[in-house]
Amino acid sequence: MTKYTLREAALELLTRIGEQGGFSHVLLDREISKQKLSRQDGALLTEIVYGTLQRRDLIDFYIQPYIAKQKKIKPWVRWLLYMSVYQMTFLERVPDHAIIHEAVEISKKRGHKGISSFINGVLRNVQRKGVQSLEKIEDPVERLIIETSHPKWLVDRWVKQYGVDTTKAMCEANNHHLPLSLRVQPLRITRKDAMNQLRKDGFKVEESVLSPQGFIVLEGAVLAHPLFHEGYLTVQDQSSMLVAEMMDLQEKMKVLDACSAPGGKTTHMAEKMSDRGEVIAYDLHEKKAKLVSKKAEQLQLTSITANQADSRELSEKHPTGSFDRILLDAPCSGLGVLRGKPDIKYHKKEEDIFTLRKIQDELLNEVAPLLKSNGKLVYSTCTVDQHENEEAVQHFLNKHPDFEVDETFFKELPEPLQNGTGISDKGLQLFPHEWDTDGFFLTRFIKK
Structure with missing residues (x-):
């Protein structure tokens, strides 16, 4: 899969999830196996889709000054902007000019010249002038709502139940990757043996403190490992x-x-x-x-x-x-x-x-x-x-x-x-x- 078609797939998924209410984890898994993506491509697709979704409202705030005059923006155009700005702001692997070029090419294929000019203009502005600052939002709760892209009703509810500090910590944690944790089938293998085998194969793992059967995968795409396919391990959050x-x-x-x-x-x-x-x-x-x-x-x-x-x-x-x-x-x-x-x-x-x-x-x-x-x-x-x-x-x-x-x-x-x-x-x-x-x-x- 080329980087270009990978980003088209990301756009397709984001538009479906964002507009039609599809489940992100289900649609992503389906796309990765349908396209038979390599470990690297699967990870990049996941990063773009999850990252853009997690920070949707923040990205929207960032680009407001550059899109305010545009009366009606089609959903796919908006999501293309969101995912491009996400990559420009939060990912370091791909240079800005490549992200902009790909976004413009995708927009030419899906829309008309006016749309591709609009996308090019917005993204070039972001590249040259940067994004608007959160400092202009004085109310700390309002700033938290935008900064962590959580709906107002939810943040207000959590603040009432747990106070501002716990709410802030929860909202921030929700925008970070959850490490994969696995459980051993103890009638077939011990946790120690499973972890040793994975370490030998280059994975970085550590024991869970919440279950004697559990461990956390810190590095490596473990789901392709024979231990997983042969029923010695199962995915389960701690x-x-x-x-x-x-x-x-x-x-x-x-x-x-x-x-x-x-x-x-x-x-x-x-x-x-x-x-x-x-x-x-x-x-x-x-x-x-x-x-x-x-x-x-x-x-x-x-x-x-x-x-x-x-x-x-x-x-x-x-x-x-x-x-x-x-x-x-x-x-x-x-x-x-x-x-x-x-x-x-x-x-x-x-x-x-x-x-x-x-x-x-x-x-x-x-x-x-x-x-x-x-x-x-x-x-x-x-x-x-x-x-x-x-x-x-x-x-x-x-x-x-x-x-x-x-x-x-x-x-x-x-x-x-x-x-x-x-x-x-x-x-x-x-x-x-x-x-x-x-x-x-x-x-x-x-x-x-």
């Missing part, structure tokens, strides 16, 4: 690994995973029980339930059964008190995973949080009776919003006096987390800037 670690699992337990796709936590739970328990997994979509089965097969785990179902109706499938452990990794706003899915911050609205909370409450109400006495239920989300986390926990406890937050949960947390800022009497909130993970919440209830 925050997500913490879930199975905190389920307090033993062999021969019967476990329910109520919202299981794509299967990272499901398979981890099976591994924690040495594949000698029973994990019943459900997902609302049949296609996604099949992904869970595929993941189990890939990791050679036989104790998992995955099926399609709405987990708000599971009492029709299982009698009261059926399970020793239940995991509800609830559908949520996803505001903790903006580093890997930057498009979420532009597509989500504040009202989505309240709609999702209703579903979270319904799911908790439905699965609670399926737990045995003295059984444990872990509730987790990949968001940092208190309405979906601490407030959901309090609401559940108010409605279910036979449940309480399990005090031993806090003592079992990995030592570095025990004195962290995210601990409350409701559970643990992981922030993206503190542990270089996704933003993530989890807690554990015990049934009296």
Whole structure:
């Protein structure tokens, strides 16, 4: 793939994601495998798409003086400007003149002479005069909104919940690359052996402090490695690994995973029980339930059964008190995973949080009776919003006096987390800037 067609692909993806609401990670993966991109080209395409999305509003602010007179700009033209200015401002590998030349050539191919002259004019202005300064924005919160390209409603909400400093740290972290973390299948390989093998093959890796099965890849495109393809390793964020670690699992337990796709936590739970328990997994979509089965097969785990179902109706499938452990990794706003899915911050609205909370409450109400006495239920989300986390926990406890937050949960947390800022009497909130993970919440209830 030439650099020219690579940037055309980037423009196509950005326009689709930005205008039609496509999922960035899905479309990117699809494009990389469809074009059979080399490691280097795949990395550059990812960098341009993610970087432009992450900093869209900042770039828009930067070029305002040069586009203000233009009445109507077509979406693809705007995205071509955004991605070109992103490369000129944040990437050092490609000289400005090459970026401008390619942008003009792409615009000639897609539009008319007027458009290519406009693009050439804007980009030459950026090259000669630079971009406008953020210093002119006096209000620090308003400046943060523009500088980190986060919607106003979201920043205002986080400031109210966590204060300006934590909000600033979260917003800044969301614009930085999330390191890839992997989990070993411990019935097939030890973490030490996997890491040694990867180091020998030139990868830079380090242990995760959040799971004895986890490690972080600091350098190298590990997903092409045989260990990955042969089912010794699986991709999972460290925050997500913490879930199975905190389920307090033993062999021969019967476990329910109520919202299981794509299967990272499901398979981890099976591994924690040495594949000698029973994990019943459900997902609302049949296609996604099949992904869970595929993941189990890939990791050679036989104790998992995955099926399609709405987990708000599971009492029709299982009698009261059926399970020793239940995991509800609830559908949520996803505001903790903006580093890997930057498009979420532009597509989500504040009202989505309240709609999702209703579903979270319904799911908790439905699965609670399926737990045995003295059984444990872990509730987790990949968001940092208190309405979906601490407030959901309090609401559940108010409605279910036979449940309480399990005090031993806090003592079992990995030592570095025990004195962290995210601990409350409701559970643990992981922030993206503190542990270089996704933003993530989890807690554990015990049934009296």
